[in-house]
Amino acid sequence: MKRKTQVVATALLALGGIYVLTDAFDLTPGLITTRPVGDTAQEYPSIEPVQPANISLPSLDEEAPVPSTESVSGAITEFAEDSRLEGEPSVQVIDTLTGEALGGLNEAEPRVPASNEKLLTSVAALETLGPDATMDTTAMLADGTLYLVGGGDVLLSAGAGDDSAVTGHAGLGDLADQAAEALAEQGTSTVDLAVDTSLFSGPRYHPDVEGADTAYVMAMSPIAIDRGRSDSGYSSDPEGDATQAFASALEGHGISVNIVDPATAPEGSAEVGRIHSASVRVWVDQxxxxxxxxxxxxxxxxxxxxxxxxxxxxGGAKATAEILTSLDYPMEGVTISDNSGLSISNRLTTDLQVGILDNAYSCDGCNLEAIASGLPVAGLNGTLGDRLAEDDLGGVIRGKTGTLIQAVSLSGYLYTDSGRLLTFSVLVDDIEEGNAPGTRQVIDDFLSSLTDL
Known part of the structure; x- marks a missing residue:
């Protein structure tokens, strides 16, 4: 994995100190020129400005001094010896522009990563599916039965789709419009309707995710309206809900619908409608x-x-491991059990996380651009929206968070006060129950100390 030093340019707009993104990785003027908060699919890469409130932004300075290995190692030692720290830590810090290692602790020690696992999923999806791929939902007709075929889009709208949105980019109402027109041309006014979920197989939940943990993820299905979410949580039958919505939309066109048991559309079925999701790059971003x-x-x-x-x-876990191995990422000691990080069987290293972030930053026009732009920004959005905003750290740190009962992680990029950009990864596991919030605070304090170097 060769490093290609990137010259990062930013422009300060005259109005109100708003910054506009000019580099393809959405990393500067700090970590704050990301896509606007909200469920909007921007033309990618997004160049829409974001105005953070009460955030003083550093400027990238390629001539700024690189923090010494002594100072970084000293900060890591203080972190590891902090009496508030629960669990076993691994840390790695490099200079982003040069790739120079500045300090580390247990860099190759496998740890439970929590949602830091999603960095691996991002690489696998962008490299294998492709950034511009979409997930298509189709309507197929055979022998008087209409099949609603799930193609992986779980962000469907029950009604009309919205090309400017991520959730609801494709709408079942639009699919019904197409299918109803085709049925009318054939003189058909009555159909049986079956949902086809054959694209996915296996259990609805990962074996490690059970009981109360199922409240954090949908029951796996290749078709759903907004992930099957409702005010009361996730639906136990997301494909059934989608089928009902599709049937209602068809009935609005005067089609009489009889919902039958789920079934696989037979070979030779005629396509009578197709809608597609937002792109994989936008899904990864969100x-x-x-x-x-x-x-x-x-x-x-x-x-x-x-x-x-x-x-x-x-299958997803096995494929992800094989893809990362083929891309020459450091995989020694790595165990991939799921793709979300909810499984406690996952094991990652800071070597791997820094390798992914290093490639995401240094690539020029490659598939990984969505990784940098999707990372939450301290004090601004996502899972860092309410973290690290104090002590002038808002907008200075961008990273992927992760929290389980026994593991806390944060990997990303940060600016030093002098304007030097650093890449870091912190993984802590074996935390006693109830101590994860305190461990997060120790990590935040450590990153704050790095910005002072």
Missing amino acids: MLTDSDNSLAEVLGHLVGIKHGEAGDFE
Whole structure:
């Protein structure tokens, strides 16, 4: 994995100190010129400005001094010896522009990563599915039965789609419009309707995710309206809900619909409608910003299928490991069990996380650009929206978070006060129950100390 030093340029607009992104990785003027907060699919890479409130922004300075290895190692030692720290830590810090290692602790020690796992899923999805790929939902007709065929889009709208949105980019109402027109041309006014979920197989939840943990992810299905979410949580039958919505839309066109048991559309079925999701790059962006477990697992299933494995948790995990290995990432000691990070069987290293972030930053026009733009920004959005905003750290740190009962992680980029950009990864596991919030605070304090160097 060769490093290609990138010259990062930014422009300060005259109005109100608003910055506009000019580099393809959405990393400067700090970590704050990201896509606007909200469910909007921007033309990628996005160049829409974001005005953070009360955030003083540093400027990237390629001539700024690189923090000494002594100072970084000293900060890492203080972190590891902090009496508030619970669990076993691994840390790695490099200079982003040069790739120079500045300090580390247990860099090759495998740790439970929590949602830092989503960095691996991002690489696998972008490299295997492709940034511009979409997930298509189709309506197929055979022998008087209409099949609603799930193609992996779990962000459907029940009604009309919205090309400017991520959630609801494709709408079942639009699919019904197409199908109803085709049925009318054939003189058909009555159909049986079956949902086809054969794209995915295996269990609805990962074996490690049970009980109360199922509240954090949808029941796996290749078709759903907004991940099957409602005010009361996730639906136990997301494909059934989608089928009902599709049937209602068809009935609005005067089609009489009889919903039958789920079935696979037979070979030779005629396509009578097709809608498509927002692109994989936009899904990855949203998955990382919001740490969306459902999108991560769906992308993992799709990666498994594309790689020749089954469309299930095991296939997604196996494919992800093989893809990262083929890309020469450091995989020694790494265990991939799921694609969201909810599984406690996952094991990652800071070596791997820094390697991914290093490539995401240094690539020029490559598939990984969505990773940097999707990382949450301290004090601004996503899972860092309410973290690290104090002590002038808002907008200075961008990273992928992760929290389980026994593990806390944060990997990303930060600016020093002098304007030097650093890449870091912190993984802590074996935390006693109840101590994860305190461990997060120790990590935040450590990163604050790095910005002072």
